[in-house]
Amino acid sequence: MLFPMIATATQNVNGVLRSFPTWPVYLIGALPPVWWFYLGVTGGLGVEPIREFEHLLGELALQMLVVVLAITPLRQFTGIALIKFRRALGLLSFYYITCHLLVWLVLDVGDLAKVWADIVKRPYITVGMAAFVLLIPVAATSNNYAIRKLGAPKWRRLHQLSYLAAILGAVHFVMLAKTWHAEPLLYLAVVCGLLAVRALPKWKRMRA
């Protein structure tokens, strides 16, 4: 911390964050899919609610993955520590992805044989599915028991699967657009950027 004022500000921010409990994050984070379902049933998601519901969930999941991936770089570059909320946000993104998948399975396709055919035959679905599968062990071990059981180094390595899942999620978004759109490409660039800055601290240490 070069400037004492900034350091003080950061400490204040971190102090506020420390005093803020995590349970409201779970509670508030759980609401969007429920709210959208309600809107979908009551006509609030437009004339093609299945597609809209599916897209809203997919995009929110990707946004949440971006937030989770930003937590470490944010601490490195600003000192702001959101790590306390990382588990909650990570689990929420898994919850959104699961809802996204369920809407596709149940409301969109609605036929298990066709679901399997799509997973095998349609590359963008294969990629999206792979991202979900990679996150299952990550979500399943997002608890203190698993950290103790696996040991920190092993646990950390396992959770690096989320890096690959985030890339695959963004690629899935890029692939389903009709042509090259700015928005999905931006997500992909942000995800790649957030992963790339993780290589920086080592380089900075070497220079110091």
Next chain:
Amino acid sequence: MAGRYQSDLRWSDVTPREVFMNRRSVLAGMSAAGLVGTRAEASNDLVPNTFEEITSYNNFYEFGWGKDDPKKYAGALTTDPWAITIDGLVDNPGTYDIADILKGKSIEERIYRFRCVEAWSMVIPWNGFELKDLLDQAGVQPSAKYVAFETLLRPAEMPGQRSGSIDWPYREGLRLDEAMHPLTLMATGIYGEPMPNQNGAPIRLVVPWKYGFKSIKSIVRVTLTDTQPVNTWNVLQPREYGFYSNVNPEVDHPRWSQAEERRVGGGLFARKVPTLMFNGYEEEVASMYAGMDLREFF
């Protein structure tokens, strides 16, 4: 001349707009109670979509990529004055005011299925005249084999045209026999009202047996040629969108199945219904493609 194409759907088949939603909710209630099957018979169950549905869920990329963008932004489009240039291999080339084009044309009502390449569909009660009437007036020369169409290019009023991902203006084309087919309509309205801007005001093409993107909107140019015209989506993704783009449940889009479609307006629990060959117009149009490999000429 109106009345050459005889639809099995009469105007009396159209459910009045006010009772749609009631009818739907009754049906939804019945299906929830297990009184009627949730899976609709097939896409030949022709209850037209509501005016609201038809005008709020559109692909008109000149106004943005979102399905709701056309409704939001198409209001800025000036559709009066409007002229169409008719040129190429015709006896009477020129730029004609739309009022002159409509003079002497009998506008009739046609209830058509509309199938988007993205696997959603609607049923739309169009108003319009057969393209053949316009082509006959223009005097198609014997050497003409195709008809090319162009949408208006006006970035000042069409925000989507200010971005570079598509080589504007939007272009489409038909083979001459397709263009002369009695099903092929130049539509000027929906539900008896002037064509809404987001649906391609003031005049658009409707080719009901082809994927929706062939039905080019807000037309300013019609050119008769002897070579196959370019069509915008074919240029963008030649592997995914062909020149013919006939609705065909057996030929999948590389990224998704075309075997089924979802009727817009069915709500959150709508099931998909089977897509019909040539969108249900097989009897009327299949002979034009006799002997053609529809997988190759997709």
